[in-house]
Amino acid sequence: MTPDAEFGYELLVCRYAELAWHPSEGSRPALVARQLGTKDRRWDTVVIEVDPAAFERRREFGDRTIDSDLLHVIRGAPAEWAFYRDALPHPGYPWRYVRQAVHRAAGRDLIEKRRDGNRIEIRRKRPYPDWVERIVAVENKPDLNRSAADRLADQLDHDVETALADEAWLATETTGERVEPALLRELPVEAGILATDFSASVDADAGSVAWHATDLAPGEGERRDPETETLRLEIAERAYGKGWRSFHETMRPDCRHFELRREGRGLVPYCAAKEKIPTARECSGSCPDFSPEPPQWRTKGWPVEGGPGKGFKRVLARRRERERDRVESVE
Numbered sequence: 274m275t276p277d278a279e280f281g282y283e284l285l286v287c288r289y290a291e292l293a294w295h296p297s298e299g300s301r302p303a304l305v306a307r308q309l310g311t312k313d314r315r316w317d318t319v320v321i322e323v324d325p326a327a328f329e330r331r332r333e334f335g336d337r338t339i340d341s342d343l344l345h346v347i348r349g350a351p352a353e354w355a356f357y358r359d360a361l362p363h364p365g366y367p368w369r370y371v372r373q374a375v376h377r378a379a380g381r382d383l384i385e386k387r388r389d390g391n392r393i394e395i396r397r398k399r400p401y402p403d404w405v406e407r408i409v410a411v412e413n414k415p416d417l418n419r420s421a422a423d424r425l426a427d428q429l430d431h432d433v434e435t436a437l438a439d440e441a442w443l444a445t446e447t448t449g450e451r452v453e454p455a456l457l458r459e460l461p462v463e464a465g466i467l468a469t470d471f472s473a474s475v476d477a478d479a480g481s482v483a484w485h486a487t488d489l490a491p492g493e494g495e496r497r498d499p500e501t502e503t504l505r506l507e508i509a510e511r512a513y514g515k516g517w518r519s520f521h522e523t524m525r526p527d528c529r530h531f532e533l534r535r536e537g538r539g540l541v542p543y544c545a546a547k548e549k550i551p552t553a554r555e556c557s558g559s560c561p562d563f564s565p566e567p568p569q570w571r572t573k574g575w576p577v578e579g580g581p582g583k584g585f586k587r588v589l590a591r592r593r594e595r596e597r598d599r600v601e602s603v604e
């Protein structure tokens with residue numbers, strides 16, 4: 274199929290990346306998420322390449338994202354009991370916020386805590402693993418025209434300059450034709466170009482490399498500064514908790530027109546009223562065609578308990594779980 278909305282295209286690219294990463298270097302275990310980044314730059318698709326053994330240990334910390342405040346506590350928690358202010362590096366903001374994070378971390382069973390008089394002591398349950406190998410940013414542009422190429426050039430330039438990601442790519446749809454060389458020349462040479470053709474199906478063969486990406490990681494003997502490292506870890510954690518199937522959280526799977534359609538080996542949302550893949554903005558509470566699923570769908574008749582809306586959410590959650598299991602087993 275030819276995606277008729279950037280949002281639909283983005284989902285197909287995410288599914289392709291899940292099936293085919295890395296497009297030129299051969300299979301690598303990776304997690305895929307969408308719409309993540311920093312306050313200055315949001316990436317359409319984010320691929321987190323992982324160390325499978327370390328990823329397995331990360332999963333022992335549970336399925337939810339570990340946010341920046343919790344990361345500070347968990348990464349710094351000592352092997353032996355210690356007063357949290359002695360054990361953790363200075364946060365750069367008041368300690369009382371760290372104390373709150375200590376309680377949250379213990380509440381989620383990520384660390385242990387106890388009281389010694391009026392002091393709170395902490396101890397780690399297990400070391401936080403170094404599970405992130407590389408971070409890849411992908412910008413999706415199904416119809417690459419002159420103005421889109423100009424905008425992308427600026428965004429990709431920014432990615433190359435900050436080197437927050439290890440690689441930056443542009444994914445664009447070709448439907449069998451070559452990507453216009455004049456437009457590609459506008460883009461930074463370091464950015465890879467992935468030419469996709471989802472007209473037949475979405476599988477590992479639906480993309481080909483039109484231009485190889487340059488590795489943006491620091492060279493031998495160089496390191497990123499600790500702040501950038503922490504920022505990368507925060508992005509990876511959000512990717513871990515969110516994945517790319519969380520579109521149901523902002524869309525309306527509880528609408529009677531909402532469907533999940535199979536595209537090759539991917540599932541994408543489809544609106545039976547608009548007869549297309551709706552954008553996240555269209556498929557929202559303000560959609561004029563929204564029609565709630567009838568209550569009887571939720572109680573009887575529909576094969577999945579809780580009605581289609583809840584059923585879709587469960588299908589997507591199960592898929593995400595399966596992908597996490599798959600990532601862990603890829604060596």
Ligand code: SF4
Binds near residue numbers: 528544551564
């Ligand atoms: S009618 Fe509106 S709310 Fe319902 S599925 Fe279509 S886009 Fe979403």
